[in-house]
Amino acid sequence: MLRPRIIPSLLIQDNGLVKTVNFKNPKYVGDPINAVRIFNEKEVDELAIFDIDATVKGLEPNYSLIERIANQSRMPLCYGGGVKTVEQAQKIFGLGIEKIALSSAVLQNPQLITQIADRVGSQSVIVVLDVKKKLFGGYEVYTHNGKKATGINPFKFVEDAQKLGAGEIIINSIDQDGVMKGYDLSLIDKVREKISLPLTVLGGAGSLNDIKQVIDKHGIIGVAAGSLFVFKGVYKAVLINYPSFEEKEGLRQK
Template identity: 75%
Template sequence: MLRPRIIPCLLVHEKGLVKSVNFKNHKYVGDPINAVRIFNEKEVDELMVIDIDATVENREPDYKMIENLAAECRMPLCYGGGVKTVEQAQRIFSLGVEKIAVSSAIIEDPDFITRMAEKVGTQSVVAVLDVKKKLLGGYEVYTHNGKKKTGKNPVEFAKELEKLGIGEIVINSIDNDGVMKGYDMGIIEKVRDAVSIPMTVLGGAGSLEDIKQLIKKFGIIGASAGSLFVFKGVYKAVLINYPSREEKDTLIMDNYISM
């Protein structure tokens, strides 16, 4: 039986693990390798690691860092950041990564998805759509850490990506990033209704209750979070955490909806 997934998302900036608020004000929270080791012990469903410097600096992925992370990681690993060619993707997969997340590259060259899917398999290709509300209503996709507008409507773009062969879509809310007041259910519902491929959402989770409500509403979905799994308490002390097996089963099975 397919189940919802609960996925920590780690942001790497200047080789350190950071957390942001609205894609700004990056706070150092530790070493990525140490975080992976702790998440191993907590038996997380899947891990997403995004190098937020690679695209902005127009450089290749840090293959050594990826190799180190993959060697340590005992759960499925999704890597994103700086991937622009099929050859880069194949090299990353050879290091032990299960999924590759792409963002700006598919804005510049949407057919890149098709080429990559043909080489590595549809299920291994993930599109990350960083979305932000427009002043007069609606949403727009951004790239380059929320600095560059694309003019793309996330719902219509998601439909296009599905046709091109994307295996999964991640909707990441810039407005809700790091705020810890809940997911943007509005854009999640719009995209979920538009596509039939697996979907993960990111941006806004501040408690296990937020994840519970997400699963209750959408059933089989990826519930990803950053701040929730690296901070603890009202003062946001740095503490890597993740729901226990019992807590996770309660979150999922109490709210499970067969889709």
């Protein structure tokens, strides 16, 4: 039976685990391998890992780090960062990753969605859109860690991605990133209206109640969070955490 998924989101920069606010000022919070081991013990639903250097610096995916993470992980993994070709995607799948997250490359070449889906299956192809509110209303997709405006309407693009064979959409709110004041519920509603694909939302979780609010409204959805699962308390002490089995079941019940 399909159920809502509660997903820690980890950002990698210079092989370290970092956290940002509004996609800016990355703060080092630890070793990603250690974080994966801790999340193993906490039996998380799924883990999303994004290399925020790869696209900005034009780098290949860090296959060595990806392999180390996959070898340690006992949970489904989604990896994104620097994937531009079918061959790169296949190599990453060969290392033990279940899902590939695509962003900048498919905004430039949407057909890449179909090409990778034809090779590995739609269920493994995830399209990630980093979205920011426009000054006079509406939303726009950004790339390069929120620095480069694309002029792309996210609601139109998710429809196109679904037609091209994407298996899931991740919507990441740049405005809410790291702020820990709740998800952009209006953004989530608008995306959900446009697609029937599995949807995961990211950006803004400050409490388990924020997660429950999304699940209560949208049911079977992926709810991802970064700061909530790596920080603890008002002073944001670094502490890898995740809901207990009982807490998670409570979040899934209306």
